[in-house]
Amino acid sequence: MALQETTYRDALRLALHEAMQTDDTVILLGEEVGRYGGAYGVTKDLIKEFGADRVIDTPISEAAIVGTAVGAAMTGLRPVAELMYVDFIGMTMDQLANQAAKIRYMFGGQIGVPMVLRTQGGTGRSAGAQHSQSLEAYVMHTPGLRLAMPATVEDAYHLLRQSLQQPDPVVFIEHKGLYTMKGTVDADAEPVAWGQANLLRAGADLVIVTYSRQVHHALVAAQTLHSEHGINAAVLDLRTLNPLDFDTIRPLVEDAGRAMVVSEGVMTCGVAAELAARITEECFDFLEDPVVRVAGEDIPISVSPLLEQNSVPTPELIAETARKMFP
Amino acid sequence: MKNTTLPQLYQEMRRVRTFEERVGELFVRGQSAGSMLHLSIGEESAAVGVCARMRDGDTFTTHHRGHGIFLARGADPDRMMAEIAGKDTGYCHGKGGSMHIADMGLGHLGANAIVGGGIPAVVGAGLSARHQKSGAVSVAFFGDGATGQGILYESMNMAALWKLPVMFVCINNQYGMGTRIDQATANPDLHERAAAFGLAARTVDGLEVEDVVEAATDLMEQARGGTPAFLAIDCYRFYGHARKDKSPYREELEEEEGRKKDPVLQAREKLLTTGLMDTAELDALDDEIAREMDAAIDFAIAGEEPQMQSMFRDVYAPTEPEPEPVRTRLDRILAQG
Known part of the structure; x- marks a missing residue:
């Protein structure tokens, strides 16, 4: 297999395919994951190879999809549940936050819940206020849940493979704006370890800490900052x-x-807030400037592409903000 | 399968009754860790009657009023009482308590403090049983209050759609906290809802434990064969919602009438009138059970408190680093200055 050109979407499918091939206990369940192939095509054709008993189309019942995955994970399966949009996470929050996240702890370590909840979020498709959110803070605010957010094609594959080896529940949030992104996957290469950040660009003047699609915006901004402003x-x-x-x-x-x-x-009480607070606490004596949050506006997302694009950080906003840190 | 003679069923129900009475005493004596204690007195036939038809390898979840079910599935009263007292010697090392007790060895996938919260797990366990061809059934026990939760209907629909070995047991004690069933639903014939989803469904009166066993036998067999089942068991919650609740929302007369529906006394009377046991034998059995449950209280009180450091354990798997305690973090940060 080795190195292959692929897309973010196909790299995800490759990871699922390999996991299902090597581990009979891996099952997929969710709305449209089977015959339809997934709302964004990630699970396309898997039902043909693995059958309807392992690629399970469900009714539109998000809470029970997650609750079913919890029970399956407690009794020997390794379920990958799919939540079509992270915006629907509210429907599942009891099963996710009160059950999956707390079962190991409440039961004194007797058992874990090794499930993966795949979902996708973010802007970029003019999908409106209920299909465009970035709700990772809900998950990060819940001890017991792991949270993976791949930004690259390589990580779409490796992070999902790694998520399927975790002993605890993993919420795996893809970005809807990245599915068609091209890149390479080397299935045989030693991936960056689970839980480890990846320095994609070195730079001595400023550190931009980010994840998911904003990684790409940050890289564009960093290039501009270097070439135009040194x-x-x-x-x-x-x-x-x-x-x-x-x-x-x-x-x-x-x-x-x-x-x-x-x-x-969104900025308030978000992931950026937590990161900024930690960096400020931990690195206070080394900081020349306040830690800056460049985050989503504290507003819902509009359908209008113009409003949508400007509701979240853009490469321009990142570059412009960085420039102001160097008067 | 367990012996289901009436003396055996009586013994199990008496154990549940006495256990619950001792839990109440533990609370009064200030030895219970939880402020949330929900007794199943009056509901013993539901727990004992259904569990009489469960087998090794079967799994189940319960609601917050689940002591009796766990006990009827073979729980050790010592470790249960210790858990309720929040001790390290309890089933969950004092982290779960009355409402989150569990034991994987006995197939107990957990009691739940969210109404209806444990129901969908049995759909997942049913999928596992089918995948593993284990022949196990997974049973969700819940109260009538949970019939107000959407998750029940999502779960019943999926179980029926996928023909899973799953059974839903609704212990209808007439009250969701302080709201009587007829104030919470326009159609109190709860099994009709399950039938509408395609489940094998019926309601049974919980006064006679043998009636519950008979209904459970039929439905459990169907569930094991891939026709998920629903059983509603009518009973009466003798005491308040939780230990401190004096039930101001219902009349004393109603309570007096309700408590006449006593499955433990009913079975005792029947044992006497049929001559299966005499008063001396029954008294001796009751005394033996009282000693067993007294010992459980002693075990709970004598148990060790959990170690402080265990607070950070089991948030994640033991192979993973534990979360950093707030004090450690603050000491580290402030030491830098």
Whole structure:
């Protein structure tokens, strides 16, 4: 197999396919995952190979989909439940936050819930206020849930494979704007370890800490900052928000003395808020400037592409903000 | 399958009754860790009658009023009482308590403090049983209050659609906290809802435990064969919702009438009138059970408290780093200055 050109979507499918091939206990369940092939095509044709007993089309019952996965995971299966849009997570929150996340703890360590909840979020398809949100903070705010958010084609494959090996429930949030992104996957290569951030661009002046699609916006901004302003910004892709790899963040920020956090989620009480608070607490003596949050506006997402695009950080906003940190 | 002679059923019901009475005492003596204690006195035939038809390898979830079910499935009263007292010697090392007790060895996938919260897990367990060809049934026990939750209907629909070995047991004690069933639903014939989803469904009066066993036998067999089942068991919650609740929302007369529907006394009377047991034998059995449950209280009280450090354990798997305690973090940060 080795190196192959593929897309974010196909890399996800490859990971599911390999997991199902090597582990008979892996099952998929969710709305439209079977015959339809997934709302975004991730599970296309898997039902043909693995059958309707392992690729299970469900009714539109998000709470019971997650609850079923919880019970299956407790009794020997490794379910991958799909939530078509992360915006529907409210429907499932009891099963996710009160059941999946707390079962190991409440039951004194007797059993874990090794399930993966795949879903996707974010803007980019003019999908409106109920299909465009970035709700990772809900998950990150719940101890017991792991949270993975792949930004690259490589991670679409490797992070999903790694998620399927975790002993605890993993919420795996894809970005709807990335499915057609091209890249390469080397299934045989040693991936970046689970729970470890990936420094995608080095830079001595500023550290941009981000994840998911904003990684790409940050990389564009970093290029502009370098070529047009001589500012060298590092871009760190967190890959997982739980575990959070602060050991990689700390030395980078201490060296640069400046940090910016970029997140598509709304600013208030969001992931960016948590990251900024931690960096401020942990690296206070090294900081030249306040840690800056470049995050989603505290508003719902509009259908209008113009309003939608400007509701979340853009490469321009990231670059412009960074420039202001160097008067 | 367990012996289901009436003396055996009486013994199991008496154990549940006495256990619950001792839980109440533990609370009064200030030895119970939880402020949330929900007794199943009056509902013993439901727990004992259905569990009489469960087998090794079967799994189940319960609601917050589930002591009796767990006990009827073979739980150790010592470790149950210790868990209710929040001790390290309890089933969940004091982290779960009355409402989150569980034991994988006995197939108990967990009591639940969210009304209806444990129901969909049996659909998942049913999928597992089918995948593994284990022949196991998974049973969700819940109260009439849970019939107000959408998750019940989502779960029944999926179980029926996929023909899973799953059974739904609704212990209808007439009250969801302080609201009587006829104030919470326009159609109190609860099994009709399950029938509408395609489940084998019926309602049974819980006064005679043998009636419950008979209904459970039929439905459990159907569930094991892939026709999911629903059984509503009518009974009366003798006491308040929780230990401190004096039931101001219902009349004393109603309570007096309700408590006449006593499955434990009913079975005792029947044992006497049929001559299966005499008073001396019954008294001796009751005394033996009282000693067993007294010992459970002693075990609970004597149990060790959990270690403070265990607070950070089991949030994640033991192979994973534990969360950093707030104090440790603050000491580290403030030491930098």
